[in-house]
Amino acid sequence: MSALVPPPGTPLPNVDEPDFAPFWAGCRLGRLLLPRCAEGHLNWPPRPVCRTCRADITDWTQVPGRGRLFSWTVVHRTRLRGYADLTPYTVVIVALDQDPAIRLLGRCVRPPARPAQGMPMETEYVPAAEGVVLPFWRPAAESAPGAGEPASAEPPAPAGEPAPAAPPARTDH
Secondary structure, three states: OOOOOOOOOOOOOOOOOOOOHHHHHHHHOOOEEEEEEOOOOEOOOOOOEOOOOOOEEEEEEEEOOEEEEEEEEEEOOOOOOOOHHHOOEEEEEEEEOOOOOOEEEEEEOOOOOOOOOOOEEEEEEEEEEOOEEEEEEEEOHHHOOOOOOOOOOOOOOOOOOOOOOOOOOOOOO
16 A cells, blocks of 8 residues: 555545545546536536536536645644654645646645645646545646756756856845
8 A cells, every 4th residue: 555545444534425426436547627607617526506606516526636735734743643743744625727726636646846836736646545546746847856946937048058047046035
């Protein structure tokens, strides 16, 4: 079992609970599914009517498992059964790219050395028990080289030409 997954006996989600069953079924398939209303608005958490237009929720739809880091915390101590041996671990809130008003909470698989609000994140699905696959978050591939730092706006120098000089480091922070 992965070091990310709590040991046997740790509480896991009830994947058969009717309001969330489609979400967990999607996780088992490696897909992020969210409820959608008759007018096409996404909703989270699941509810009978849309948070935007009050139309009935009619189906669940797959959305890209990508978003931006909204907030995070590093858990160093916990009394939760099964989680104490996993400390420290990072819990993140990710605002989905498809609808930034929808924010999902989860653990981070590979926490960045320097997290930054707005950092691109993506889902990773980890089997936890028979029939239970948990969605975790990780820094997206585009943020891996300088995790926590924005990508350079400078295009790469053409072959054979020196790269432009880097701007001086800030000392006022």
